[in-house]
Amino acid sequence: MGAxxxxxxxxxxxxxxxxxxxxVGKSNLLSRFTRNDFSNDSRATIGVEFATRSIQCDDxxxxxxxxxxxxxxxxxxxxxxxxxxxxxxxxxxxxxxHVTFENVxxxxxxxxxxxxxxxxxxxxxxxxxxxxxxAISTEDAKGFAERENTFFMETxxxxxxxxxxxxxxxxxxxYRVVSKKALEAGDDPTTALPKGQTINVGGxxxxxxxxxxxxxxx
Amino acid sequence: MAQSSxxxxxxxxxxxxxxxxxxxxxxxxxxxxxxxxxxxxIKDAVWEFLLGCYDPDSTFDERTKLKNLRRYVCTVILDCxxxxxxxxxxxxxxxxxxxxxCKTMVPVVGSGTRSLWLLFLKMGxxxxxxxxxxxxxxxxTLLKTRGSSPMDALLASDRGFSAGLDVARTDRxxxxxxxxxxxxxxxxxxxxxxxxxxxIGYVQGVNDIRSPxxxxxxxxxxxxxxxxxxxxxxxxxxxATATSMGVQTQLGVLSQVIKTVDPRPDQHLEDLDxxxxxxxxxxxxxVFRREFSFLDTLYLWELMWAxxxxxxxFATYEELEDRNNNNNDTADDPKLLKRFGKFxxxxxxxxxxxxxxxxxxxxxxASVLQTKNKRLLKEAKGLDDVVQxxxxxxxxxxxxxxxxxxxxxxxxxxxxxxxx
Numbered sequence: 001m002g003a004x005x006x007x008x009x010x011x012x013x014x015x016x017x018x019x020x021x022x023x024v025g026k027s028n029l030l031s032r033f034t035r036n037d038f039s040n041d042s043r044a045t046i047g048v049e050f051a052t053r054s055i056q057c058d059d060x061x062x063x064x065x066x067x068x069x070x071x072x073x074x075x076x077x078x079x080x081x082x083x084x085x086x087x088x089x090x091x092x093x094x095x096x097x098h099v100t101f102e103n104v105x106x107x108x109x110x111x112x113x114x115x116x117x118x119x120x121x122x123x124x125x126x127x128x129x130x131x132x133x134x135a136i137s138t139e140d141a142k143g144f145a146e147r148e149n150t151f152f153m154e155t156x157x158x159x160x161x162x163x164x165x166x167x168x169x170x171x172x173x174x175y176r177v178v179s180k181k182a183l184e185a186g187d188d189p190t191t192a193l194p195k196g197q198t199i200n201v202g203g204x205x206x207x208x209x210x211x212x213x214x215x216x217x218x
Numbered sequence: 219m220a221q222s223s224x225x226x227x228x229x230x231x232x233x234x235x236x237x238x239x240x241x242x243x244x245x246x247x248x249x250x251x252x253x254x255x256x257x258x259x260i261k262d263a264v265w266e267f268l269l270g271c272y273d274p275d276s277t278f279d280e281r282t283k284l285k286n287l288r289r290y291v292c293t294v295i296l297d298c299x300x301x302x303x304x305x306x307x308x309x310x311x312x313x314x315x316x317x318x319x320c321k322t323m324v325p326v327v328g329s330g331t332r333s334l335w336l337l338f339l340k341m342g343x344x345x346x347x348x349x350x351x352x353x354x355x356x357x358x359t360l361l362k363t364r365g366s367s368p369m370d371a372l373l374a375s376d377r378g379f380s381a382g383l384d385v386a387r388t389d390r391x392x393x394x395x396x397x398x399x400x401x402x403x404x405x406x407x408x409x410x411x412x413x414x415x416x417x418i419g420y421v422q423g424v425n426d427i428r429s430p431x432x433x434x435x436x437x438x439x440x441x442x443x444x445x446x447x448x449x450x451x452x453x454x455x456x457x458a459t460a461t462s463m464g465v466q467t468q469l470g471v472l473s474q475v476i477k478t479v480d481p482r483p484d485q486h487l488e489d490l491d492x493x494x495x496x497x498x499x500x501x502x503x504x505v506f507r508r509e510f511s512f513l514d515t516l517y518l519w520e521l522m523w524a525x526x527x528x529x530x531x532f533a534t535y536e537e538l539e540d541r542n543n544n545n546n547d548t549a550d551d552p553k554l555l556k557r558f559g560k561f562x563x564x565x566x567x568x569x570x571x572x573x574x575x576x577x578x579x580x581x582x583x584a585s586v587l588q589t590k591n592k593r594l595l596k597e598a599k600g601l602d603d604v605v606q607x608x609x610x611x612x613x614x615x616x617x618x619x620x621x622x623x624x625x626x627x628x629x630x631x632x633x634x635x636x637x638x
Contacts, residue, residue, distance in 0.1 A: 022422065023383035041390045044383075044422045046508070047499035050605040065602050072422040074458040078466075078496055 010063035020092035021100040022071030025126040028157035057175040083114035095125040096133040122151035129156040268523040269447035270531030292439035388425040421456040426504040469495040514617030527559030585623035
């Protein structure tokens with residue numbers, strides 16, 4: 001697969017945050033993506049945790065630095081400090097608990113208050129495997145994502161459904177924005193941006209909700 | 219004065235309490251639940267003393283009476299939770315009856331009941347308010363949709379219902395919690411605590427503190443009181459506002475300690491934009507439950523409690539005016555001074571009466587960071603590396619070693635601080 005590469009071998013480093021209510025499955029989405037692992041015994045995240053994984057976009061290696069934050073509101077004062085510099089976000093809700101979807105709006109505001117305006121956000125409805133318990137329809141969530149101009153996907157960390165796609169799509173989009181910006185500036189993106197530095201998607205690119213999954217393969 | 223880094227002197231504080239309990243307290247022979255078999259069965263009783271549940275000078279009879287009263291208060295609260303109380307029963311009448319009964323128990327118990335009595339009144343008020351509120355919004359539906367009792371409704375007011383979820387995911391690897399009854403004990407203790415501490419509410423992480431207590435105590439009410447006392451030490455850490463969390467104060471002290479003892483790692487962390495040591499937050503919030511094994515954590519807790527032991531704790535918690543804050547007199551009396559834990563004694567001795575925030579936990583965090591110093595200095599090129607290096611330590615540190623190192627750091631810190 002070529003998905004798991006040597007740690008320091010990368011062309012781009014993107015910071016991505018995982019947010020959303022407590023117990024929606026953020027930590028398991030992260031462990032599924034970075035270690036292909038799911039734990040039934042996972043505990044509440046205290047503060048922040050962290051993992052990385054590199055994927056390939058075109059001929060470039062993109063390293064994702066993914067920050068997993070505590071879901072409880074009480075921790076916001078602390079977790080929001082970690083939003084700084086994030087160029088992507090997966091805003092997770094639980095498709096079986098309506099309240100976690102209701103709170104998405106507040107998380108979105110939180111994200112937009114603390115990050116760059118061009119951050120790539122994906123709304124992620126996790127626990128899609130619990131079909132008989134579903135409380136939010138795909139259409140409702142999709143409609144919300146379109147209105148808010150974010151990407152959208154339903155996932156199951158348990159069944160490894162769409163987890164790869166969700167992260168890859170967000171990373172691809174960031175990559176697309178960054179390389180396009182660099183091209184417009186007439187620079188070779190690889191030399192313009194020093195290795196190991198977090199990249200800000202600072203341009204005026206319009207990141208729309210209906211972008212198709214692009215060039216990346218994990 | 220290097221002799222204080224000697225752990226045996228810690229144990230000289232710790233073990234007399236053990237032996238005292240072994241010889242004089244017939245109540246401590248309660249058997250331990252299976253997961254902790256092999257540990258002396260007096261552990262629960264020792265914890266009660268270390269945490270200030272009882273007056274160290276109390277007799278067995280006095281403690282029994284106080285224990286019964288405390289159990290009674292818990293029963294009342296749980297009765298409300300378990301729906302034995304309904305609107306139709308007339309809660310005012312029911313509450314008045316409880317109050318009467320509680321009142322008759324108070325004079326029997328004697329000292330140490332003022333706070334319990336106040337607590338009982340406070341509980342009554344909150345109960346009334348909540349039920350009235352629910353009644354006003356005519357939401358029997360609220361009860362139905364958000365939980366099965368007023369208490370559940372209260373906890374459900376926590377946005378996202380994290381409390382219930384967290385109970386289900388606390389220490390699931392321990393066979394103890396395969397028993398649904400034990401999990402419901404966890405829930406009850408959580409509910410009562412949240413109920414009585416609305417200013418703090420439910421904070422993720424307190425389950426990690428509560429779980430060992432539940433395992434240790436057979437009686438749910440006893441577990442609650444022990445937990446309540448343990449939380450007194452942590453309350454300020456978990457207090458949160460929109461812009462800050464109490465734990466940040468402790469992290470500030472940590473930064474001071476590290477800076478004083480060895481400025482290199484502090485400078486390095488600052489260069490990496492260490493965001494006020496927030497990466498160390500988990501250690502402070504759940505007091506090492508995630509960094510050390512279950513048994514090593516208990517070992518660390520007990521050592522910390524013994525080192526910080528203050529014989530006036532009970533009087534302070536129970537708001538007994540005459541016994542409160544008499545640390546000043548203590549400083550002159552070597553006999554009284556000896557009753558304090560070694561760490562606490564130093565502060566009493568220096569005449570500092572105010573609560574000091576450099577608790578021993580800060581030095582244990584510093585010692586954990588120190589074990590990673592080399593890697594942090596060499597490998598950490600960003601905050602992500604710091605979090606990753608510290609993330610690697612989950613569950614595989616040596617409690618004893620960390621503790622010895624913490625005492626050394628404390629010595630060094632005091633020395634450096636005095637020099638400056």
